[in-house]
Amino acid sequence: MKDIRDLLKCKPNHSPNTNRRSPSPSHENLFQSTKNPPSYPIISTSEVGERYTPIFKFTHFNRMQSKAFPSLFQTADNCVISSPTGSGKTVLFEMAIIKLLSTSAKAKVLYLAPLKALCTERLSDWKSRLEPHGISVSLLTGDSSYHDFLKAKFSNIIISTPEKWDVLTRSENDTMARSVELLLVDEIHTIKEPRGATLEAVIARMKTLVANLRIVSLSATVPNIEDFSAWLAKPGATSATTLKFNSSYRAVALQKKVYGYKSRANSNEFQFEAYLNSKLVEIIKTHSNQKPVLVFCSTRNSAISTAKFLSSKSGTFIPRPAPICGRFQPGLSELINSGVAYHHGGLTLEERRTIESCFLSGTVRVICCTSTLAAGVNLPAYLVVIKGTNVWTNGSLKEYSELEILQMMGRAGRPQFGKEGSCVIMTKLDQKLKYEGLVNGTEEVESQLLHKLDEFLVAGVSLGHITNAASAINWIKSTFFYHRYIRNPYAYSEVIKFKLYKSTESLLESFLRSKMRELWNSRMIDIRDKDFVCTLYGTTMMKYYLNPKSIRELMKDANLDVEQLIDKISESPEFEEIELKSMEKQLFKLINLQPNIRFKTKAKPETSADKIKILLQAEPSGTEISNFQGSKTLAPGFNCDKVIVAKKSHRLLQAAIAIYQENKDLSSLESALYLERCLTSKAWESTYLELRQIEGVGLGGAQKLKENGIDNLSQASRLSREQFSQLKIRNAEKVFQSIKSFPDIILQSAGACIAVNGQQIQESIKISVLTKNTGYERSSLIYLLIKNMTSNNLIELRTFSTKYCKKIEYDLQTKAKRNDIIQITASFNDHVGSTKTTSIVCTETEEDSGFSDDDELEIMLMQREKRRHEGDICGTSKKSKRDTSQTIEEDLFTDVSNNNISFTSV
Numbered sequence: 001m002k003d004i005r006d007l008l009k010c011k012p013n014h015s016p017n018t019n020r021r022s023p024s025p026s027h028e029n030l031f032q033s034t035k036n037p038p039s040y041p042i043i044s045t046s047e048v049g050e051r052y053t054p055i056f057k058f059t060h061f062n063r064m065q066s067k068a069f070p071s072l073f074q075t076a077d078n079c080v081i082s083s084p085t086g087s088g089k090t091v092l093f094e095m096a097i098i099k100l101l102s103t104s105a106k107a108k109v110l111y112l113a114p115l116k117a118l119c120t121e122r123l124s125d126w127k128s129r130l131e132p133h134g135i136s137v138s139l140l141t142g143d144s145s146y147h148d149f150l151k152a153k154f155s156n157i158i159i160s161t162p163e164k165w166d167v168l169t170r171s172e173n174d175t176m177a178r179s180v181e182l183l184l185v186d187e188i189h190t191i192k193e194p195r196g197a198t199l200e201a202v203i204a205r206m207k208t209l210v211a212n213l214r215i216v217s218l219s220a221t222v223p224n225i226e227d228f229s230a231w232l233a234k235p236g237a238t239s240a241t242t243l244k245f246n247s248s249y250r251a252v253a254l255q256k257k258v259y260g261y262k263s264r265a266n267s268n269e270f271q272f273e274a275y276l277n278s279k280l281v282e283i284i285k286t287h288s289n290q291k292p293v294l295v296f297c298s299t300r301n302s303a304i305s306t307a308k309f310l311s312s313k314s315g316t317f318i319p320r321p322a323p324i325c326g327r328f329q330p331g332l333s334e335l336i337n338s339g340v341a342y343h344h345g346g347l348t349l350e351e352r353r354t355i356e357s358c359f360l361s362g363t364v365r366v367i368c369c370t371s372t373l374a375a376g377v378n379l380p381a382y383l384v385v386i387k388g389t390n391v392w393t394n395g396s397l398k399e400y401s402e403l404e405i406l407q408m409m410g411r412a413g414r415p416q417f418g419k420e421g422s423c424v425i426m427t428k429l430d431q432k433l434k435y436e437g438l439v440n441g442t443e444e445v446e447s448q449l450l451h452k453l454d455e456f457l458v459a460g461v462s463l464g465h466i467t468n469a470a471s472a473i474n475w476i477k478s479t480f481f482y483h484r485y486i487r488n489p490y491a492y493s494e495v496i497k498f499k500l501y502k503s504t505e506s507l508l509e510s511f512l513r514s515k516m517r518e519l520w521n522s523r524m525i526d527i528r529d530k531d532f533v534c535t536l537y538g539t540t541m542m543k544y545y546l547n548p549k550s551i552r553e554l555m556k557d558a559n560l561d562v563e564q565l566i567d568k569i570s571e572s573p574e575f576e577e578i579e580l581k582s583m584e585k586q587l588f589k590l591i592n593l594q595p596n597i598r599f600k601t602k603a604k605p606e607t608s609a610d611k612i613k614i615l616l617q618a619e620p621s622g623t624e625i626s627n628f629q630g631s632k633t634l635a636p637g638f639n640c641d642k643v644i645v646a647k648k649s650h651r652l653l654q655a656a657i658a659i660y661q662e663n664k665d666l667s668s669l670e671s672a673l674y675l676e677r678c679l680t681s682k683a684w685e686s687t688y689l690e691l692r693q694i695e696g697v698g699l700g701g702a703q704k705l706k707e708n709g710i711d712n713l714s715q716a717s718r719l720s721r722e723q724f725s726q727l728k729i730r731n732a733e734k735v736f737q738s739i740k741s742f743p744d745i746i747l748q749s750a751g752a753c754i755a756v757n758g759q760q761i762q763e764s765i766k767i768s769v770l771t772k773n774t775g776y777e778r779s780s781l782i783y784l785l786i787k788n789m790t791s792n793n794l795i796e797l798r799t800f801s802t803k804y805c806k807k808i809e810y811d812l813q814t815k816a817k818r819n820d821i822i823q824i825t826a827s828f829n830d831h832v833g834s835t836k837t838t839s840i841v842c843t844e845t846e847e848d849s850g851f852s853d854d855d856e857l858e859i860m861l862m863q864r865e866k867r868r869h870e871g872d873i874c875g876t877s878k879k880s881k882r883d884t885s886q887t888i889e890e891d892l893f894t895d896v897s898n899n900n901i902s903f904t905s906v
Helices: 063-073 090-103 116-129 146-153 162-168 188-192 196-209 225-231 269-287 300-316 332-336 349-361 371-375 402-409 429-439 449-463 469-476 480-487 504-521 536-543 548-556 562-570 582-592 608-618 635-662 666-681 688-693 699-707 713-718 721-725 732-741 881-891
Strands: 079-082 108-112 137-140 157-160 180-185 214-219 241-244 253-261 293-296 340-343 366-369 383-387 390-393 396-399 420-428 525-528 531-534 744-750 761-772 781-788 793-801 807-816 821-828 836-841
Touching (some): 063 090, 079 090, 090 108, 090 180, 108 162, 116 137, 137 146, 188 402, 196 449, 269 383, 269 420, 293 300, 293 371, 383 402, 402 420, 449 548, 531 536, 536 548, 635 666, 713 732, 793 807
Parallel strands (some): 079 241, 253 420, 383 420
Antiparallel strands (some): 781 821, 821 836
């Protein structure tokens, strides 16, 4: 192997220093005076052509849209548009879409937005307006199925999040991404937020994958919009077309005010928020102009308490409405009848709709709500008040993101309330200047790419975009980070910590070489034929969308038992956002004491890792939180955290299986396989909880079967119809049929390892696995684990899909000594209770081995001739290339649990 130091000596050609950028003729400085905006022609929507004119619900574009029309519709240039919320920016995307589809009806467009809620909103709007005119629209997010993926392949417009598109484009064989001709990026200024690193990497990847890609991006007002233009320029151009519009282009002028309040010494966040209530009435009186008001609060409880406080003062600043009748939560009807209400996800659909209707009709004048309303229901208001700039997220206090602030502000000021609106931010005194800069658009956008650079360098190596030091530097030059680093290197101290006497470019080269060396030292990448290549560890990190630290932790230890593996998963960096709240400690202490929790924390739960360890076991242990005193208020958070832990632990276990197989770590591999099938099936193996897998049998039914002496699936499957009917189980016949159709495995072997004079030789072993599947259609994976019991070594792990192979024949070739015992175990990835094991003893003469379940099922005889090579799996027929491609694509969306949790859902 070539030493990495030799490979890293390769130097690319230096790009000219871009610190001094001359103004580009393609830049249009459209900042206009609010007092004297220029006059120019307003363009009719008929200019887009007769076929697409009906898409728009108006006859003429507004001032901003008319000014942008020539750049968006009459050219194919890349465009960067900076415009305030409420100016009609979305129409600019539609101009670019129509421009493309007018020339190619089958063209593909990709729309990226940072929030799932924004994607859903855009899907609803475009499906209603575009699809009637032959423009198909589809959505791909973390919740999407394989069916959604297939639909997207044939849609004109794909709506997605950066994280989902990152997952989909981490494959060299991704043809869908290469077919995109127009990339629409909404809220591109969110690159400055921690999640922005993914958006930046995805845009850079799309620029590499698609040679003549057109990019149109929309941004809030930011001072360094030219950096985006330089980054998104087409090859050969110095910048993209830049369109900048100030607040005078809003349909309704928005007055923005930030109030800073001094926090009392020793007061906590709850006390500060309660203090803000005392200032709220005066703010509403001053800024609302007797028109509708939205007050955004940090939590549901805060929204309720704020509404109650305002209700008690409502006679002083809003008139009392006529009383209304309805079925509401206790106290809510009284609030509504005072002209105030609260709105959050805990309300019923009927309650939410009634409140929204009352607000739109004017019966309710003030709604206190959480920030989720800003990205969901369209409730316009004259005044928006953001009461406090901190929010509780996953048990910890964090500041609102810039996008969340702008989304909330965007609800203020609508034409039905006049020509102006108002927004007020209430924050701490030391935060006032920061938020004044945010609302006025004076804060420059910096890149966050360095926080996830390791991950995206490995992705570049895997895709073949980075093969050596020179291509690594060329890749970094395709990012927004590069343009900001050249302009403002001191914002990136991690890079300039290298020798300061070097030039800016040389510092960056040194930094990148050190990063590639770190990846090589940690075995994420390797060097073959003078090129960087991904190792299995790097590929595993890519495939399962994991933090590089998580992979390194899984690589550290060996010979783990099940509890040690659970501890390792519980301490994974993937769960950094989950914290154990003080109010939850008593609940988790009680759950930890339950007998079904197999692996208890060493002491009473005190850490986040303790919480995750218990959450991990909650489903397979049959834990029902409603059984615990005081759990009602904690149930939503508990269930939310449980889903997050389930999703991420499945990806971690898949990565663990791949790593332990590569390392030949038999003990850890067996622990990972066991834990995966228990978590996916939501039942501990070899316990009565196995019975929960049967359709129609819940936790209560499983307990009743246990009381009747039925402790597992195997015992239940032996019962006759008459015996089962005597158990007095509800829907006994249906449950009986479910048991009989539940998938099972027949495992048999033919042939033997033959040892001659105690010397190792190579011989063939044949194995057949059959799924007893009458009426059960779900596709599962079967793991075939083969080990040498005598030496306790892993021989092989094979994976088969029951979707394509109902009967599997497999030739094993290995070396074995006389009297060695070869054990073969077949198990499902998503069921417990069906695992089968058989053994072969290596002797001097050929002996047929026994079978694991010959009393239960008809034994399938096997042919003894050898296959041409080890990789030939399915004996029924060879699968075509199309089936293989479909299998690869479907793996991205394989449903591996009863709860529709995909390994790749992020």
